Amino acid sequence: MGIPAAFRWLSSRYPKIISPVIEDQPITMEDGSTIPVDTTRPNPNGEEFDNLYLDMNGIVHPCSHPEDRPAPKDEEEMMMEVFRYTDRVVNMVRPRKILMIAVDGVAPRAKMNQQRSRRFRSAQEAQEKEQDKQELIKLLKQQNGGNLTSESLETVTKKAFDSNSITPGTPFMDILALSLRYWCQYKLNTDPGWAKLKIIISDATVPGEGEHKIMNFVRSQRASPDHDPNTRHVIYGLDADLIMLGLATHEPHFRVLREDVFFQDQKARLCKLCGQKGHDAQNCRGEEKKKDGEHDEKDKGVALKPFIWLHVAVLREYLEVELGVPNLPFRFDLERAVDDWIFMCCFVGNDFLPHLPALEIREHGIDTLTKIWKDNLPVMGGYVTKDGHIDLERAQVILDGLAQQEDGIFKRRKEQEDRREANFKRRKLQNEGNGRGGRQGAPNHPKKINGLENPANGLPLQAIGSYPGRHEQTLTHDMIVNRSTVPDANVANKSAASVLKAQLQSQKSLSSTRSENPEQDLPTALGKRKASTVEEENAPAPDTASAPPPAIAAEEGPVDDVRLWEDGYADRYYEKKFHKDPADIEFRHGVARAYVEGLAWVLLYYFQGCPSWEWYYPYHYAPFAADFKDIAKMNISFEKGRVSKPFEQLMSVLPAASRHALPEVFHDLMLNPESNIIDFYPEDFEIDLNGKKMAWQGVALLPFIEMPRLLAAVQAKYPELSAADSARNEMGRDVLIFSENHESLYDEVLTKFYSKKQGDSKFKLNPKKSDGLSGKVEKKEGYVPHSELKYPLERNSMPDLDYDRSVSDIQDMRSRANRGGRNGGYGRGSHNGPGMSRGHQHARHQGGYGRPNGHYPPPSASQVPPPPGAPGFGIGVPPPPPPAGYYNQPYDNRHGGSSGYNQYRGPPHPSNAAPGYHGSGDPSYGRGRGSGGYSSRGQYRDGRSYR
Numbered sequence: 001m002g003i004p005a006a007f008r009w010l011s012s013r014y015p016k017i018i019s020p021v022i023e024d025q026p027i028t029m030e031d032g033s034t035i036p037v038d039t040t041r042p043n044p045n046g047e048e049f050d051n052l053y054l055d056m057n058g059i060v061h062p063c064s065h066p067e068d069r070p071a072p073k074d075e076e077e078m079m080m081e082v083f084r085y086t087d088r089v090v091n092m093v094r095p096r097k098i099l100m101i102a103v104d105g106v107a108p109r110a111k112m113n114q115q116r117s118r119r120f121r122s123a124q125e126a127q128e129k130e131q132d133k134q135e136l137i138k139l140l141k142q143q144n145g146g147n148l149t150s151e152s153l154e155t156v157t158k159k160a161f162d163s164n165s166i167t168p169g170t171p172f173m174d175i176l177a178l179s180l181r182y183w184c185q186y187k188l189n190t191d192p193g194w195a196k197l198k199i200i201i202s203d204a205t206v207p208g209e210g211e212h213k214i215m216n217f218v219r220s221q222r223a224s225p226d227h228d229p230n231t232r233h234v235i236y237g238l239d240a241d242l243i244m245l246g247l248a249t250h251e252p253h254f255r256v257l258r259e260d261v262f263f264q265d266q267k268a269r270l271c272k273l274c275g276q277k278g279h280d281a282q283n284c285r286g287e288e289k290k291k292d293g294e295h296d297e298k299d300k301g302v303a304l305k306p307f308i309w310l311h312v313a314v315l316r317e318y319l320e321v322e323l324g325v326p327n328l329p330f331r332f333d334l335e336r337a338v339d340d341w342i343f344m345c346c347f348v349g350n351d352f353l354p355h356l357p358a359l360e361i362r363e364h365g366i367d368t369l370t371k372i373w374k375d376n377l378p379v380m381g382g383y384v385t386k387d388g389h390i391d392l393e394r395a396q397v398i399l400d401g402l403a404q405q406e407d408g409i410f411k412r413r414k415e416q417e418d419r420r421e422a423n424f425k426r427r428k429l430q431n432e433g434n435g436r437g438g439r440q441g442a443p444n445h446p447k448k449i450n451g452l453e454n455p456a457n458g459l460p461l462q463a464i465g466s467y468p469g470r471h472e473q474t475l476t477h478d479m480i481v482n483r484s485t486v487p488d489a490n491v492a493n494k495s496a497a498s499v500l501k502a503q504l505q506s507q508k509s510l511s512s513t514r515s516e517n518p519e520q521d522l523p524t525a526l527g528k529r530k531a532s533t534v535e536e537e538n539a540p541a542p543d544t545a546s547a548p549p550p551a552i553a554a555e556e557g558p559v560d561d562v563r564l565w566e567d568g569y570a571d572r573y574y575e576k577k578f579h580k581d582p583a584d585i586e587f588r589h590g591v592a593r594a595y596v597e598g599l600a601w602v603l604l605y606y607f608q609g610c611p612s613w614e615w616y617y618p619y620h621y622a623p624f625a626a627d628f629k630d631i632a633k634m635n636i637s638f639e640k641g642r643v644s645k646p647f648e649q650l651m652s653v654l655p656a657a658s659r660h661a662l663p664e665v666f667h668d669l670m671l672n673p674e675s676n677i678i679d680f681y682p683e684d685f686e687i688d689l690n691g692k693k694m695a696w697q698g699v700a701l702l703p704f705i706e707m708p709r710l711l712a713a714v715q716a717k718y719p720e721l722s723a724a725d726s727a728r729n730e731m732g733r734d735v736l737i738f739s740e741n742h743e744s745l746y747d748e749v750l751t752k753f754y755s756k757k758q759g760d761s762k763f764k765l766n767p768k769k770s771d772g773l774s775g776k777v778e779k780k781e782g783y784v785p786h787s788e789l790k791y792p793l794e795r796n797s798m799p800d801l802d803y804d805r806s807v808s809d810i811q812d813m814r815s816r817a818n819r820g821g822r823n824g825g826y827g828r829g830s831h832n833g834p835g836m837s838r839g840h841q842h843a844r845h846q847g848g849y850g851r852p853n854g855h856y857p858p859p860s861a862s863q864v865p866p867p868p869g870a871p872g873f874g875i876g877v878p879p880p881p882p883p884a885g886y887y888n889q890p891y892d893n894r895h896g897g898s899s900g901y902n903q904y905r906g907p908p909h910p911s912n913a914a915p916g917y918h919g920s921g922d923p924s925y926g927r928g929r930g931s932g933g934y935s936s937r938g939q940y941r942d943g944r945s946y947r
Contacts, residue, residue, distance in 0.1 A: 006240035009361050014318040021307040023092050039193025043094045052095035053214040055237030056103040059085050076793045079179040093234045100200040102210035106168050106649045110352040110616040115653040117700040119164045123657040164658040168204040169646025177203035178792035188739040188806040198738045205732025207643045215245050224774035226767035244342050246312040248606050256310040263306050325377050336383040343385045344369040346602050353598045354622040358409045372401035388607030393632040402625040414565035577621045592627040600636045614641035620699050647729045651714050652705045656681045665720040677713045737808040744769035753779040778810040
């Protein structure tokens, strides 16, 4: 739901909803090899889970631009990071039935407005960072006599990954889809812990936000008469709306898995300019990165942050106590009460509506609404919501109760702010009196630092008396320029930073409101904090290179000319924010009616799925509670509308600076001053702080997209698209993947789709054969079984598999818009087919399948590296010894080289321990043992069977 600070508030108010995740770690052997975690063993958390759902954008973003280590060099390294992260999450949960991977697809129009704001901010910040880099290059050249090594230049000027590429329709999302398909099929072929999983991949070509596609699936399964009510669900993601969505399912066993964003591991922060550890942007010298280890292998490890569970069931128990009302004239219904609580949370913020001015979650806004609800529940005679629909007459009662408190809330807020500021100043004066804050007004005499009279080569550093506005040159720019004349590059950077810090601390204009922590007084290198793509508490603790100085922001911020704590605030609010005549009361009521429509849309979206793809809230600000009048007379209905195509969404949300993610035919629409839609792509736009302190908290005042005008311009370019670009603009469908270990389901699919008696191209799954999975599957026409699994990227960081033992079909779920599949290979909607390794005795008759002899070279000891994150396994490296009490059971090659071993408890059977090779005269059925081990693609690809 994107409620700012919701997770922090929930975990503080209801502490028992949080518990740490117990995670097994790989075993490192003396020779440096590693034994991966055996995920077939019981879950160390003491509970087994059936279904795991991955909101994949919460994985892709931190893997593509991490905060605690250098960013991956290219898309292939990003995909390897995604594989490692995904594997770790799956190993934690160890789902036994279903793994669903959902990537954000085309979003509803209501969501696009927020995406547009984030992406324009991101491009603006990238431009500011690029300006900083150019000034750093100028500095480094001055320090080095006009010369700069190619290594240093490459280090500083390397273009950062544009996170705006993580949007449906971009080439990056195509790479991600191909990679995820490969990874899941690879794991089904090689990892025993995955062997029994049914995997559903809903990539970016399938419309809808990832978390809502997951909820659609959960609802579709709950509607089946064969649904097991004791199914245990886990959903991974970083957004607070996952908590609300988990509550909205009313499933008794539901958990949210996420990183512990409050864990302080004292990890080294990275320079925002060169991406290296050990210094910040102010002290960057653009030096080439030093290798950590002979091949820089020691710096490749992923920092393991701890994970936590959020127990939705425990939260339900808290809410049962919190929402209980004694002596009700009707029966108390916890499920209905929880639904009402979710509805009230919508008022304090979500991804589709701005929060009401009187409600802030930090000011206990949810508590305020809950008390109003409890006080009025007996009078209302029932609950406010039912099955995602709002009883507007009862909602009016809640809003009237809030309106009565609105004036008092604004006045208390001002009193608390004044009190905090007074306390802050008092503590600062106390610190200065104790000698910790320096003396105000102390003269800035030049100091000798490491023998230098003045680190600026005799030139005085400019006095800094105020913090520039957001449209002026940032303070960081001044600091970089002031350092540019330092002659001694080995000493002067730290010296200049120290002097500048001392200057900042000596300024009277800043002393009264400066942070208590002197280390936070250094200005930002980017001018303002990056707008987070997740809720506020997920952002890292600010460092000297990324956090705006709170003292400067507080003193030099814009004047609040609305003054909500003074009489007449409503007139000033609508005049300043909406630019409307204060006497136009009907306009205010119109804004309130649009907001009520938004509440109805959001609630339906949470409980039933997207009610309209085209509806959106057409204002940047919310009304006051007092403006909601006669809402019970409203007749709210939604039309499903048209789902935008990927390129249409990209043109709606991307700034011109990110046009590289779009086909070139659209660039002119974003750049040409004569373009009919050029006004949709402003280079500069205002950010209204709206009472906040930091720019990233403000409201980006971007023009709303006029969809008919945009569609006319975009669709006129469609005939100019290449075939590949046109394919990227099509809708896709969910894909179901499973292995031959699901014998009943496997047999049914083969019989229906690939036998001589094959029937229709689509059939309904039998939950008794599919282990409870309901829905329809569809065959991909033109697919030939026994296909090779090819690694889709260029550098072959992962192996090909000559014989794929998994089967993937189009998954057709209910409550989903009509979508067309896409043809070809790994395209969305394609079918990669079953690996029918059972009963095929013709293997012995094919060339290259037989007993090794002088005609064929011997195979290598180990021919395929296992999944990423398992060092010590690789080409030519034998598998590790089994743990104590186990023995290795190899299994045979099949059709071109799928071999490996499984580990079994106890002493080995004599036949299993016999060395050497054997012929492949007997068929290898692939059930049980054949599902796991390490799949091999032989050096000579001769496909011989061996032990």
